Amino acid sequence: MKGDYRMGPLRVRALDPLALGYEDAEAGGTSRVVVAPVLEDMRRARLGPRRTRPWFGQVASRQRGIGLEFWGIRDYVPGDDVRRINWKATARLDRLLSNEVEGERSGDVVIVLDARRESVVGSEAENPVEFGVRAALGIADHVLASRNRVGLVVQRDVLDWVYPAFGRRQLYRILDHLVHVRAGGEWPFGHVAWVLSRFFPRDCLVVLISPLRDRDALEAVIDLAGRGYDVAVVSPSPLEIERSFAFEGPAEATAHAILRMERENLIAQLRRVAQVVDWNPEVPLAASLRRTGVLPRRA
Helix, strand or coil, X not given: CCEEEEECCEEEEEECCCCCCEEXXXXXXXXXXXXXXXXXXXXXXXXXXXXXXXXXXXXXXXXXXXXCCEEEEEECCCCCCXXXXXXXXXXXXXXXXXXXXXXXXXXXXXXXXXXXXXXXXXXXXXXXXXXXXXXXXXXXXXXXXXXXXXXXXEECCCEEEEEEECXXXXXXXXXHHHHCCCCCCCCCHHHHHHHHHHHCCCCCEEEEECCCCCCXXXXXXXXXXXXXXXXXXXXXXXXXXXXXXXXXXXXXXXXXXXXXXXXXXXXXXXXXXXXXXXXXXXXXXXXXXXXXXXXXXXX
């Protein structure tokens, strides 16, 4: 299980040849062992910011710029790269023409992890918070690998956040925060919206990871969408997690059906303002993202 552990000192016991006596001793000091959460394989997932920033990245933009995808042809101007000259069009029209390509830029993604006390369902190792940590780490790794900035907000007994940045070092900062996440606290989503509006870019994509156990998440997503944020929701299903631990008789099956209808109703309301991934943790997250659909990208 993930966490930050201290090991040591090493205690040893030596027995005499007849095992009638022994001697105890301590060797060495304490050592720190950090166990990282499991990293979801997101290589085949298509998840990224919908709005781009001015700097170069890998998100297709609707404007011309530096990239790989063909955009169009224009007249050659001094200073154009010779490798951009379209020789076939030049020969046909008898004047120098250059290719233009679609610009590729980057954007900002902020991951909001709901780790409130009420999010705990299941066992200590398998619950929505632990699966949410795995999802947050996988999404951060995937988005950072696409040359975008990623930030993190954790809603637990304290409201913790990491400001968006690029690169591998940012992934390690996010990992360091996620390793210490434990369910607790009752911070309302209103505080999360306040932190986002004060300290994070307004044109970022907010990825909320929450089991959606109450209607606070619905109100929070509607509020964020009203503030102009693009919002996507990844929800580790507490129903599927709890079902894997419980004996299912007729009464339990009826209760599960009722709770399933309530959850589907909540998700249907959320989908009016955001894209929602109802994630069964027994299925890889990348597969759930592909099945739900690609988050639209626009410059």
